[in-house]
Amino acid sequence: MVGSLAGLCGALLLGACVGSSSKTAQTTPQQPPPYYGPPGYPQQPYPNGPAGPMYPPPAQQPQQPQQPQPPAARPLLAPLIGTPAMQQELRGVLSELINALPAQKQALVRGIPLVFDPTPEVNAYAGCDEQGAPFLAATAGIFDAVDAIAQTKATDELFGTRTYEAYTSAVLPEMSRNPSARAGLPAGIIPTNLGPDLRRWSRAHELFDEILAFTFGHELAHHYLGHTGCAKGQSPSAGPDPARLGRLLTNIPVFNQFAESAADTEGAMNALDAGRARRPQYSWSEGGGVYLLTYFADIERLGGGGGPLSLLSPVQFLRTHPNPLARVPLVQTVARTWHLQHPG
Ligand SMILES: [Zn+2]
Incomplete structure (x- = not known):
């Protein structure tokens, strides 16, 4: 084949751009959430009454984000279950992110197609196809991971459990050994008596969106900042065939x-701007980004990564991506400045 996908830039994990010379390099706005649950479902405060995401562990997470609404005041959101629902949710999050951008940036990214890459690797990326048209991609693995993070964090926030720790301990070491291992939440991690709790599902839904808001705020920025070199406004194509995307990831990109x-920086601000715009619905904070980057740090830590061992890891991003723990303070610093500029 003469043309390969011409440019791949800004993979969330791979953290890099692939130039056009590389051989192998390759919406709808969210509706107001329906009231979920049987008539008369008690609108009680969440049991632990957190003001927002409780970031782990305290030594790494000195600050809580600001959350404008108390959880008890928020309507319950429907459970997000299954790939089609999650893909549709991402389309809604992406639409909200783009709508909240300044006009100049909006013009550069509106209409960029979102494609779904079937690979189990946890990743999201921005790239250009053979015609130089921009696209955004989400892997099956990133949906697995974001769902698992959202479900376990929601459970832990509400019930004081440690399901996130149980999940990461059970799954992440295997992921670091075997690139085709799935990041999805195994059965048995969420206690069976808590599984059906509607507030848990609702909080997981909020966190799912919040994590994806940071993720795709980051990927959109790669396009409008010109890192991909292919953002030229409305894309004429529907994006590359997902079946061809896998080989993009076989190439180790140059880290930038x-x-x-x-x-x-832009991803955190985009999530915050779009979060503010969606009031009185749940306002996204920087918390989604912090959860995601902490998860990446946990993959590295539980996989025995970090230091020279990362260079030998079978997981590509452990060899190539920036230290996720260095990305957490950056996101928190950006958010602190944003909150000072947007009081109330
Ligand atoms: Zn990136």
């Missing part, structure tokens, strides 16, 4: 820390 830091 400057571009990744810029995209992290």
Whole structure:
């Protein structure tokens, strides 16, 4: 084949751009949430009454984000179950992110197609196809991971459990050994008596959106900041065939820390701006980004990564991506400034 996908830039984990010379390199706005549950379902405060995501562990997470609404005041959101529901949810999050951008940036990214890559690797990325048209991609693995993070964090926030720790301990070591291992939440991690709780599902839904808001705020930034070199407004194509996307990830891209830091900065601000715009619905904070980057740090830690061992890891991003623990303070610093500029 003469043309390969011409440019791949800004993979969330891979953290890099692939130039056009590389051989192998390759919505709808969210509706107001329905009241979920049987008539008369008690609108009680969440049991632990958190003001927002409780970030783990305290030593790494000195600050709580600001959350404008108390959880008890929020309507319950429907459970997000299954791939089609999650893909549709991402389309809604992406639409909200784009709508909250300044006009100049909006013009650069509106209409960029979102494609779904079937690979189990946990990743999201921005790239250009053979015609130089921009696209955004989400892997099956990122939905697995975001769902698992959202479900376990929601459970832990509400009930004081430690299901996130149980999940990461059970799944992440295997992921670091075997690139085709799935990141999905195994049965048995969520206690059976808590599984059906509607507030748990609702909180997981909020967190799912919040994590994806940071993720795709980051990927959109790679396009409008010009890192991909292919953002030219409305894309004429529907995006590359997902079946061809896998080979993009077989190439180890060149790491570009400057571009990744810029995209992290923009990603945090995009999530916060879009979060503010969606009031009185749940306002996204930087918490989604912190949860996701902490998860990446946990993959590295539980996989025995970090330091020279990362260079031998079978997981590509452990060899190539920036230290996720260095990305957490950046996101938190950006958020602190944003909150000072947006009081109330
Ligand atoms: Zn990136």
